[in-house]
Amino acid sequence: MESTMKEMRDGASVLDFDSKSTVEGGVEDVYGEDRATEDQLVTPWTISVASGYCLLRDPRHNKGLAFTEKERDAHYLRGLLPPAVISQQLQEKKLMNSIRQYEVPLQKYVAMMELERNERLFYKLLIDNVEELLPVVYTPTVGEACQKYGSIFRRPQGLYISLKEKGKILEVLKNWPERSIQVIVVTDGERILGLGDLGCQGMGIPVGKLALYTALGGIRPSACLPITVDVGTNNEQLLKDEFYIGLRQRRATGQEYAELLDEFMSAVKQNYGEKVLIQFEDFANHNAFELLAKYGTTHLVFNDDIQGTASVVLAGVVAALKLIGGTLAEHRFLFLGAGEAGTGIAELIALEISKQTKAPVEETRKKICLVDSKGLIVSSRKDSLQHFKKPWAHEHEPVNNLLDAVKVIKPTILIGSSGVGRTFTKEVIEAMASFNEKPLILALSNPTSQSECTAEEAYTWSKGRAIFASGSPFDPFEYNGKVFVPGQANNAYIFPGFGLGLVISGAIRVHDDMLLAASEALAKQVTEENFEKGLIYPPFSNIRKISANIAANVAAKAYELGVATRLPRPQNLVKCAESCMYTPVYRNYR
Numbered sequence: 359m360e361s362t363m364k365e366m367r368d369g370a371s372v373l374d375f376d377s378k379s380t381v382e383g384g385v386e387d388v389y390g391e392d393r394a395t396e397d398q399l400v401t402p403w404t405i406s407v408a409s410g411y412c413l414l415r416d417p418r419h420n421k422g423l424a425f426t427e428k429e430r431d432a433h434y435l436r437g438l439l440p441p442a443v444i445s446q447q448l449q450e451k452k453l454m455n456s457i458r459q460y461e462v463p464l465q466k467y468v469a470m471m472e473l474e475r476n477e478r479l480f481y482k483l484l485i486d487n488v489e490e491l492l493p494v495v496y497t498p499t500v501g502e503a504c505q506k507y508g509s510i511f512r513r514p515q516g517l518y519i520s521l522k523e524k525g526k527i528l529e530v531l532k533n534w535p536e537r538s539i540q541v542i543v544v545t546d547g548e549r550i551l552g553l554g555d556l557g558c559q560g561m562g563i564p565v566g567k568l569a570l571y572t573a574l575g576g577i578r579p580s581a582c583l584p585i586t587v588d589v590g591t592n593n594e595q596l597l598k599d600e601f602y603i604g605l606r607q608r609r610a611t612g613q614e615y616a617e618l619l620d621e622f623m624s625a626v627k628q629n630y631g632e633k634v635l636i637q638f639e640d641f642a643n644h645n646a647f648e649l650l651a652k653y654g655t656t657h658l659v660f661n662d663d664i665q666g667t668a669s670v671v672l673a674g675v676v677a678a679l680k681l682i683g684g685t686l687a688e689h690r691f692l693f694l695g696a697g698e699a700g701t702g703i704a705e706l707i708a709l710e711i712s713k714q715t716k717a718p719v720e721e722t723r724k725k726i727c728l729v730d731s732k733g734l735i736v737s738s739r740k741d742s743l744q745h746f747k748k749p750w751a752h753e754h755e756p757v758n759n760l761l762d763a764v765k766v767i768k769p770t771i772l773i774g775s776s777g778v779g780r781t782f783t784k785e786v787i788e789a790m791a792s793f794n795e796k797p798l799i800l801a802l803s804n805p806t807s808q809s810e811c812t813a814e815e816a817y818t819w820s821k822g823r824a825i826f827a828s829g830s831p832f833d834p835f836e837y838n839g840k841v842f843v844p845g846q847a848n849n850a851y852i853f854p855g856f857g858l859g860l861v862i863s864g865a866i867r868v869h870d871d872m873l874l875a876a877s878e879a880l881a882k883q884v885t886e887e888n889f890e891k892g893l894i895y896p897p898f899s900n901i902r903k904i905s906a907n908i909a910a911n912v913a914a915k916a917y918e919l920g921v922a923t924r925l926p927r928p929q930n931l932v933k934c935a936e937s938c939m940y941t942p943v944y945r946n947y948r
């Protein structure tokens with residue numbers, strides 16, 4: 359860095375990053391903070407520090423006791439820290455020890471969120487201990503955190519846009535301290551996981567998803583923006599709760615809702631340009647499909663519950679063929695749940711079969727049946743069905759419930775996307791096991807309480823023959839002397855790498871073929887060793903490598919489809935993805 363940057367300004371020190379440490383820490387910015395432009399050299403590369411006190415309270419730069427003697431001298435930190443100087447590794451060890459001492463998952467969650475004071479340490483912990491901490495900052499614990507957000511709320515995270523801000527959303531966006539945003543995750547809190555309407559308290563979800571964008575996909579934290587759009591809540595308990603943090607009114611709908619969302623979408627594009635990815639998360643069915651269709655042609659939008667889940671499940675099913683045999687087209691699929699996840703997965707599977715067999719998608723859809731709360735979706739129900747269910751209304755006798763549907767359709771693959779726990783009963787699993795040597799059973803609903811069955815139930819009731827994966831994690835289970843390791847069919851495998859692929863290619867639109875490309879890349883990462891354990895997903899411990907491969911495949915597709923704006927196309931997209939990933943190692947300050 360240039361010496362001019364080290365000038366004293368009004369008696370303040372200028373925080374300047376040692377280039378050596380950025381090499382150690384890898385390239386942080388997608389498009390390289392390290393390959394900094396003039397602009398970036400001024401900000402955020404240098405900050406004036408009038409007092410070390412501010413530095414300690416700046417999460418992006420704080421290193422706590424890891425500030426070196428030299429840094430303590432140069433940046434007015436003397437006396438503000440106890441004398442010990444410790445490494446980031448030791449800080450990590452100490453924090454993991456203390457997090458492991460909490461028995462209640464929510465306490466672990468709060469401990470992780472308190473690490474907000476030191477962003478790099480938070481991500482160091484999360485990346486190095488991903489399998490252990492994913493269930494803490496993500497499903498299932500994040501669900502409980504959202505339910506109790508009012509009481510655990512310490513200080514705001516993310517941006518809140520409520521009906522009160524109507525007409526001023528652009529100004530609200532400008533209140534956010536970061537300018538160059540690459541990924542926004544937005545919710546309106548109406549369908550948080552399988553827990554229903556949690557109103558403004560749904561903020562835990564965008565915050566959690568973006569933590570994964572950074573930890574799993576390497577998008578730098580400063581480029582991530584969690585947003586909750588608060589249009590009210592229909593959750594009576596929250597409306598009565600004196601500690602509720604959101605608007606105390608019932609949900610706005612219709613034109614009022616559409617206008618607020620429209621203002622939001624326009625303001626985002628105006629403020630951040632057309633390459634910012636807007637991920638819709640946990641919207642209710644009736645808005646999710648409509649928003650995706652409406653903005654899919656004008657913005658870079660992605661619905662994780664429809665598209666991310668579809669991509670991850672397709673990958674798992676394709677991988678599972680190694681264990682259960684046959685081609686995709688040779689299987690029969692039955693879903694419990696015909697909302698965003700169910701119909702999204704069904705459509706992507708039908709699309710993939712159509713690509714493989716050259717049959718029109720109208721035909722390939724017939725291999726897939728869906729059951730909703732009123733029974734099998736059949737043509738006689740067509741008039742009363744919501745539009746996203748209509749393509750699945752096949753000619754068939756009405757069937758009232760899942761068990762009967764399993765018995766008549768005899769699926770080889772059973773997928774739960776209902777949001778309702780314990781709906782894969784003993785009879786359902788036994789029926790699946792009665793006509794399948796290896797029934798593939800996916801219980802996708804989150805959090806754990808909403809899972810259609812547990813791992814233990816799937817393995818026990820199928821007498822150890824089921825291939826099982828679930829949306830929220832389950833521990834390995836021993837049955838008849840054999841240890842079964844259930845995989846986690848969660849969109850967390852897809853969205854971080856998918857988003858990275860969009861960012862590195864500068865994509866301006868999402869296309870279904872990119873979802874297929876992401877699935878393909880994920881399925882390829884499952885190794886023989888994983889299959890031997892009955893796993894249809896690779897372990898999360900390799901997630902950064904997996905994400906780089908997904909990103910590369912997605913970016914390649916973006917170039918192929920002509921929606922990539924970053925030119926020329928990098929030759930080696932996996933290398934490009936890897937080198938763009940944020941690393942949480944501390945930087946040295948001069």
Ligand SMILES: O=C([O-])CC(=O)C(=O)O
Pocket residue numbers: 497550551552640662663803804829848849
């Ligand atoms: O958050 C998760 O674990 C997966 C997901 O998107 C959902 O269940 O809505």
Ligand SMILES: [Mg+2]
Pocket residue numbers: 551639640662663
């Ligand atoms: Mg979701």
